[in-house]
Amino acid sequence: MIDNTKHKGLRQKLVKVLERKGITDKAVLEAINTVPRHLFMDSSFLDHAYQDKAFPIAADQTISQPYTVAFQTELMKVEKGDKVLEIGTGSGYQTAVLCELGAKVYSIERQRELFKLTSKFLPKLGYRPKKLIFGDGYKGLVEEAPFKSIIVTAGAPFVPNPLLAQLDIGGRLVIPVGEKVQIMTLFERKGPKDFEKTEFGEFKFVPLLENKN
Numbered sequence: 554m555i556d557n558t559k560h561k562g563l564r565q566k567l568v569k570v571l572e573r574k575g576i577t578d579k580a581v582l583e584a585i586n587t588v589p590r591h592l593f594m595d596s597s598f599l600d601h602a603y604q605d606k607a608f609p610i611a612a613d614q615t616i617s618q619p620y621t622v623a624f625q626t627e628l629m630k631v632e633k634g635d636k637v638l639e640i641g642t643g644s645g646y647q648t649a650v651l652c653e654l655g656a657k658v659y660s661i662e663r664q665r666e667l668f669k670l671t672s673k674f675l676p677k678l679g680y681r682p683k684k685l686i687f688g689d690g691y692k693g694l695v696e697e698a699p700f701k702s703i704i705v706t707a708g709a710p711f712v713p714n715p716l717l718a719q720l721d722i723g724g725r726l727v728i729p730v731g732e733k734v735q736i737m738t739l740f741e742r743k744g745p746k747d748f749e750k751t752e753f754g755e756f757k758f759v760p761l762l763e764n765k766n
Contacts, residue, residue: 554677556589563603564590570605571623578627584653585623590616592678593644612664614759616644617706621756628727628739628753629702631656636683638697638719640690641706641761645671649680651704658682659697661690663762690761693719700724708735708758717748729758 568586576582591602593616598608607618626647631637633655642648642662648671651658660682662668668687675682686694690705691713698719705716705728712730720726720742729735737753 554589554592556592560589560591560603567603567605567619571620574605574620576620576623576627578623580631580654581623581626581650584626584650585619587653588646588649589678590619590646593646593649593674610644610667611670612666614643614664614667616646617758621758622647622650624737624753625704625706625727626650626654628737629704629725631702635701636697636699636721638694638700638703638716639706640693640703640716642671642685643667643706645675645680647704647706648675648682649678652680652682659684659686659694659700661686661688661694663687663689691715695719702727705729705761706758707761708732709761712738712740717742729756733757 564586568582591599594602601608605619607615610616631654635656637651637656637658639660642660648658648660672685693715699721700719701721701724703716703726708729710732716726722742724742726740728738730738734755735758737756739751741749743749
């Protein structure tokens with residue numbers, strides 16, 4: 554697993570692209586600058602690793618576009634030590650970015666093939682989430698709740714109530730909502746039954762699947 558000067562230079566160029574697109578959180582940009590994205594992709598896509606594009610991975614899923622990863626992460630306002638739930642581990646790239654930010658990451662993946670691959674791969678790079686779970690992301694992880702923030706990395710046709718319920722007061726849920734095209738949506742929990750909703754425009758994700766275990 555090689556991460557050389559060329560890769561690091563390409564990451565720096567990617568960070569400049571993200572800055573031009575409006576990402577301003579210095580900690581998020583530094584995490585993108587640190588995580589070796591090329592190692593999370595099939596070797597046939599190595600030339601594309603630091604382009605601002607999504608690419609296929611195993612189990613008919615994708616590794617998200619770096620801008621999308623940065624945008625969602627910026628909305629979460631992660632601070633070191635925050636307890637974070639990720640719905641859709643996928644390649645583990647977003648997981649690694651959250652780990653770089655010092656979050657205590659709990660991540661759920663419902664594709665068994667991806668779950669097995671990522672569970673073995675992340676520790677090899679030095680990223681050790683608190684817990685990786687093979688399960689149904691729609692249900693969240695009630696036994697570990699509440700969470701300071703929750704990120705959903707696939708398109709949800711609706712907002713799962715368990716995820717809202719598992720947010721801490723003051724917590725933030727970042728979720729792309731919609732069928733063919735999703736609206737990036739932020740829910741901030743202001744009280745036991747009080748949520749503030751903000752929408753941030755259109756994105757396109759693979760669908761969030763349920764009841765497949």
